[in-house]
Every structure is written in C-alpha cells, then in structure tokens.
Amino acid sequence: MTSSTPRVCVAFDGEAFRGDAEALAAILGLPLATGPDDAPLHLTVSAAGLSLSLTGPDTPGPVRVDFISGRLGYRQARISPRGESLARAVGLRGNERPSVVDATAGLGRDAFVLASLGCRVTLVEREPVIAALLEDGLARAAGQPGLADAVARMHLVQGNARDYLSALDETARPDVVYMDPMYPHRDKSALVKKEMRVFRALAGDDADAPEILAAALRVARRRVVVKRPARAEPLGGRRPGHRIPGKTTRFDVYVKG
The missing domain is CATH 3.40.1630 (S-adenosyl-L-methionine-dependent methyltransferases)
Incomplete structure (x- = not known):
C-alpha cells in the first residue's frame, strides 16, 4: 500500500x-x-x-455489528446475572445496576450484555469506521421489540476514551469503567479470528490502553474492570484487587475505596 x-x-x-x-x-x-x-x-x-x-485473497468474511441473530442473539435470550462472569465483574447484585462506561467498545458485545441486564452503558469507540458499524447495529436492533429496551440503555460516543473520561465532571462519573483492549499477539503464525484481523488492519493494537486505565481509575466511582487473556500480565503492570478467571480470558477487577 x-x-x-x-x-x-x-x-x-x-x-x-x-x-x-x-x-x-x-x-x-x-x-x-x-x-x-x-x-x-x-x-x-x-x-x-x-x-x-x-480485500484481497485469503481474507476472512465481512464483520458487522449484529445484536439480533447469531451468537449474540442466542446469548442475549439466555442472559442471567448469575451465569455471567461479566455481570459479577462489574458488580451486579440483587436489583443494583451500576452505570458503565465501556471505554473500548469495539463490536459492542459486552456492552449489549450489560444493557440487557439493565445497566445504562456508554460505549466509547475511537475509530470512526467501527463507530459507524456500531451505530448501524444499534439502529437495526432498536427496531426489534425484544431488544429495544436494551438498546435504549446504550449511548454511543465516538472519540478517544482517555479524553472522554478525563473531561467528565463530577455528576457524570460512571460507577464502573469497563475495558477490553486489543493486545499484541505474540504468535505470528496463529490464525487470529476474523474480527481481530480486520480491526488490526484498521486500527492496530490499543497501545495507549495503560493510559486509559489510569484515567478510568481516576474517574470510576466503584470499580474498573479489564478483560484480559487468561495468562496475560495485568494491564500496565497494575495488579488488580481480584480476578474472575475463565478458560481463555479473565476479568481483572480494581475496586475503588
């Protein structure tokens, strides 16, 4: 090129x-x-x-934001706070539903799960093309009776998460900041799933994720949650208060005092 x-x-x-x-x-x-x-x-x-x-030979199929069908639609129909590690990580308990900023929105899957569970979620996406995909997916889902309530609890912001978080005034601070940053893959020969191949071609890795984490820790009222590969080092070398483990990924939880 x-x-x-x-x-x-x-x-x-x-x-x-x-x-x-x-x-x-x-x-x-x-x-x-x-x-x-x-x-x-x-x-x-x-x-x-x-x-x-x-484009070109041997490329994966298209990526789109689809909250209606496929894997996410199947999951949405069966979401339960007790069965979701994500729900436990952000602190859902009883009828309590914290406000959440998803600082690395991507395709919006985790944000949609949290909104389906009753949280109000602000999705921040820096890359305008990915934000356009999100806006399109949200608009289509808003027309579905079973999804409209969840979509109404989701608000999309296109911009840099560090700047967005730093500009929040006291009244707008969220209870939770959630992050799922892309990270450099070490195995160059491994087949990365198609979403990551497309996203890396578009935006690269989230090199400033440690800076976003620092801003999140200043702003979040209750906790910051970072999704990480199961065996990865903590983001920016900051040790979390506790972890919720999984087979391939885990949630690092930083609880505010």
Whole structure:
C-alpha cells in the first residue's frame, strides 16, 4: 500500500445503495470504492446493513455489528446475572445496576450484555469506521421489540476514551469503567479470528490502553474492570484487587475505596 492509497473505501452492494454510500463517505471523509483492490478495507452498504471486510485473497468474511441473530442473539435470550462472569465483574447484585462506561467498545458485545441486564452503558469507540458499524447495529436492533429496551440503555460516543473520561465532571462519573483492549499477539503464525484481523488492519493494537486505565481509575466511582487473556500480565503492570478467571480470558477487577 502506497502513501496515496486510502486505508478504507466505502462500497455499496447495488445501485440502490449508492446514495447511502455517498452520504456515509462524506460523513467519514472516505472515498467511494471504484474496484475491489483500491483499498485494503471496504466498508460496504447493503440490505443487511454496514459491514467491514478486508480485500484481497485469503481474507476472512465481512464483520458487522449484529445484536439480533447469531451468537449474540442466542446469548442475549439466555442472559442471567448469575451465569455471567461479566455481570459479577462489574458488580451486579440483587436489583443494583451500576452505570458503565465501556471505554473500548469495539463490536459492542459486552456492552449489549450489560444493557440487557439493565445497566445504562456508554460505549466509547475511537475509530470512526467501527463507530459507524456500531451505530448501524444499534439502529437495526432498536427496531426489534425484544431488544429495544436494551438498546435504549446504550449511548454511543465516538472519540478517544482517555479524553472522554478525563473531561467528565463530577455528576457524570460512571460507577464502573469497563475495558477490553486489543493486545499484541505474540504468535505470528496463529490464525487470529476474523474480527481481530480486520480491526488490526484498521486500527492496530490499543497501545495507549495503560493510559486509559489510569484515567478510568481516576474517574470510576466503584470499580474498573479489564478483560484480559487468561495468562496475560495485568494491564500496565497494575495488579488488580481480584480476578474472575475463565478458560481463555479473565476479568481483572480494581475496586475503588
């Protein structure tokens, strides 16, 4: 990719979606796609909503935010605070539902689980293209009777989480700040699941995650929760108060005094 090659182009699946694609390209400041090889990533407008995909041979399928069907839809129908390690990590107990800032929203899966359990969740996503995917997924889910209440408890902010947290005044401080940062994968030959392959091509790793953690610890009223690989070192070398372990991931919990 040369310096003049755009990182992302906006594509459309049929002329019926050209107008929507042009409008989205203008909002994001991205060019329209003219062919399959004009950018490493295509953000595509179609009847199924927005999707993001790598171009070229041997690439994974498209990534989209889908709260309605698939794995997340199945999970949402069976969510119980007792059965969710995430719920225990953020401190759900009885009828208490803390306010949460998800500082690394990504595809919004954990935020949606917390909103389905009754929490009000602010999703902060720095990458405008990923934020566009989230906005599209939330809009589609809002039209589903079984999901509308959860979506109404979710508020999307596009911006840098460190700056967002640092700018909060006393009245806006959340009970909990949740983080699930991307981390450098050490095994170069391992097949990273498609979402991570696409996200890394778009935004790289979250190199400033320790700084976001520091801001979160200053702002959160009750606790900060960081999702980590099961065997990874704690983020930024900060030891948590306790951990909730799992087979492949764990939750590091920093309880405020």
